[in-house]
Amino acid sequence: MARSWVNSAERIGADLHLDLSESSGVSGASGPGGRRAALTRGLREAVRDGRLAPGTRLPPYRSLAADLGIARNTVADAYAELVAEGWLTARQGSGTRVAERAEPLRRAERVPRKAPPRARGPRHDLRQGTPDASAFPRAAWLASYRRALQQAPNEVFGPGDPAGRIELREALTEYLARARGVRTEPGRIVICSGFAHALRLLFSQEGGGVLRGPLAMEAYGLGFHRELLAAAGVRTVPLPLDEDGARVDRLARERAVLLTPAHQFPTGGPLHPERRAAVIDWARARGGVVLEDDYDGEFRYDRKPVGAVQGLDPERVIFIGSVSKSLSPAVRLGWMVLPERFVGDVLAAKGEREAWASVLDQLSLADFIVSGAYDRHVRRMRQRYRSRRDRLVSALAAHAPDIEVTGVAAGLHAVLRLPPGSERSVVKAATWQGIALEGLAEFRHPEAAEPGMPVRDGIVVGYATPSEHAYGAALEALCGVLPPGP
Ligand SMILES: Cc1ncc(COP(=O)(O)O)c(C=O)c1O
Numbered sequence: 090m091a092r093s094w095v096n097s098a099e100r101i102g103a104d105l106h107l108d109l110s111e112s113s114g115v116s117g118a119s120g121p122g123g124r125r126a127a128l129t130r131g132l133r134e135a136v137r138d139g140r141l142a143p144g145t146r147l148p149p150y151r152s153l154a155a156d157l158g159i160a161r162n163t164v165a166d167a168y169a170e171l172v173a174e175g176w177l178t179a180r181q182g183s184g185t186r187v188a189e190r191a192e193p194l195r196r197a198e199r200v201p202r203k204a205p206p207r208a209r210g211p212r213h214d215l216r217q218g219t220p221d222a223s224a225f226p227r228a229a230w231l232a233s234y235r236r237a238l239q240q241a242p243n244e245v246f247g248p249g250d251p252a253g254r255i256e257l258r259e260a261l262t263e264y265l266a267r268a269r270g271v272r273t274e275p276g277r278i279v280i281c282s283g284f285a286h287a288l289r290l291l292f293s294q295e296g297g298g299v300l301r302g303p304l305a306m307e308a309y310g311l312g313f314h315r316e317l318l319a320a321a322g323v324r325t326v327p328l329p330l331d332e333d334g335a336r337v338d339r340l341a342r343e344r345a346v347l348l349t350p351a352h353q354f355p356t357g358g359p360l361h362p363e364r365r366a367a368v369i370d371w372a373r374a375r376g377g378v379v380l381e382d383d384y385d386g387e388f389r390y391d392r393k394p395v396g397a398v399q400g401l402d403p404e405r406v407i408f409i410g411s412v413s414k415s416l417s418p419a420v421r422l423g424w425m426v427l428p429e430r431f432v433g434d435v436l437a438a439k440g441e442r443e444a445w446a447s448v449l450d451q452l453s454l455a456d457f458i459v460s461g462a463y464d465r466h467v468r469r470m471r472q473r474y475r476s477r478r479d480r481l482v483s484a485l486a487a488h489a490p491d492i493e494v495t496g497v498a499a500g501l502h503a504v505l506r507l508p509p510g511s512e513r514s515v516v517k518a519a520t521w522q523g524i525a526l527e528g529l530a531e532f533r534h535p536e537a538a539e540p541g542m543p544v545r546d547g548i549v550v551g552y553a554t555p556s557e558h559a560y561g562a563a564l565e566a567l568c569g570v571l572p573p574g575p
Contacts, residue, residue: 107131107157124159128167136176136187147177147185212523213563217355217502217551218418224470224557225417229462230453236460237452245452249443251436253280253424256455261424264458265410269386270396272403273426279435282445283411283423284382285317290425291380291407292321296438299431300378305343307335308537309356309545314347315534327534333361337368345378346371351386351395355532355549356504357496359395368398372405378428379406385414387467389499390475404428412454414501415467422446422454474501477552477560488568501553504529511572512546518570519548524563526550 107128135141147153150164157164168185171177179185245254252258258275265271281287291300302323306315308330318325326343329336334353337360340346346368350360360368372379381398389395399408403426411423423446427435439445457463478497485492485505493506507515512528519526529547538544555563 107135125163125166125170128157128159128163129170132167132171133174133176136171141187143187143189145187146183147187149184211525213525213559213566214554215524215526215550215552215563215567216554217527217549219551219554220414220417220470220501221473221553221556222417224473226462226466229466230416230457233456233460233462234449234453237449237456241449241452245448248441249446249448249451251279251439251441251443253278253443253446254448254451254455257451257458258424260455260458264463265397265408265424265426268464269383269408269410270400271408271426272400273408277403277427277429277432279425279427279432279439280443280446280451281423281425281439282421283413283418284384284409285314286421286445287407287409287423287425288314288317289321290435290438292318292323293438294322297434299434299438300345302345303343304380305340305346306534307348307353308534309529309532310347310349310354310534312531325534327537329537330356332358334358334364335360337364337371340368340371340375340377342375343377345380347380347382348398349382349384350398351383351389352496352499354382354384355496355502355529356545357498357500359499360398365398365401369402369405372402377405381406381408383408383410385500386410387415388471388474388501390471390478391498395499399426404430407431415463415470420450420454422450473557474553478503480560480564481550481552484564484568485571489571489573491573492571495547502549502551504547504549505571507546507548508572509546512548515548515570515572519567522566522570524566524570526567 132141132147141147147168148156150161150168154161154164168177168179172179172185175188177185178188255275257280258278261278262273262275265273279290281290290296292298292302292304302318303326304318304323305326305328308327315325328339328346330353334350335346335348337346337348348360348368350365352359368379371377379398383397386395386397397406397408399406405428407428408426409423412420413423425435454463481503482494482497485494495504495506497503512530516526516528527549529545529549532549533544550567552560
């Protein structure tokens, strides 16, 4: 007997299927006792997992019995048992219903959790950090994925090599040399799930602590990275910034320094060539390590591409990049280009098998790069972001000519410098107008307010974040909240 009570379910308004077959696990389901047990169990399950909501009226004995092809008494007995257990209630005149108090049990035990109500997003999203999500190259990625899957040898579907797929490491060796001036070979590249993962691998004590603090970092940077390092027990020391980038002359006894040389995050400028040389001198003299965060190195709009510092001395610099700005932070793929002496320790920190970066995604990215799709996408996005940058600059020139814009030669965001003391009120006004953006204070190292570390007022505008059609309105709204000139 394997019957559903579709008819009755329609009558009670619930879409319910009861399996009373032998395979339902109820022994002897074919006998009268077995049928009652199967029905009782089926109804109990339906209440528990939410198919029968509290308050739902169950069909009368007769119709359910007819639907299921069982005796009326069998249904009556099953209902009575469930009433006695508290799953159902029976009241004269209102029939048999699912008990209200079955609800908490149902929630706690079985029901798939309801999605939390969706927070309504800001009307205009100008937060830095995300490329234009509407521009993800879906078709080209799909083509690469398909090719990668078709060509993958069977061993791909076994445990992954923690170094990453050789196809991807080879593709990156060529690409990074050509596009970023990185000098390496596949054996020195370790694939990871992005920059944050690289930091964890390098500093986590669980991973054996490939590097140790104190770590110098730019006085303005991503708070999330500082928190991640603090959680790993790494002390971080802020380096002041000026118009030539980080003051690397202030490096002293730190063991390593983390820099964003191509485009200081978030204030904007490239590290001056003399400072690039100076930081390498420091590393050579002190045995220090330079961590190069190349988070948006591909997006440079003037004609002077800034190559990687790593090219100056591949044995002193750990170069780290990811697809988070070029493709999407959802892909979770990144790479570390390591000095030879760190390769073994980083691989040991990763463990015996690849546990973070999907091997299939790695193969897709390898295909995406080798087929030229990555270059095409970056070129297309560079044009799009350059035009957004130009629109931002001209909107400000027209509506807020006293606001200085910095960091616009590259990247996906700009910094609008504000009169001292005005940052908080501008961020607040923006929030009131439904504009999401961050003030520079969000990015300041907690120890960076000391003497010799100038505090800056400004807002960081992520001009890549809105989709193309939403950008104009976001710009207009932004101009509306900026303070008038002096
Ligand atoms: C300063 C900085 N570094 C690195 C990254 C990349 O981080 P991840 O690769 O962990 O997504 C970002 C964000 O995309 C960033 O803003």
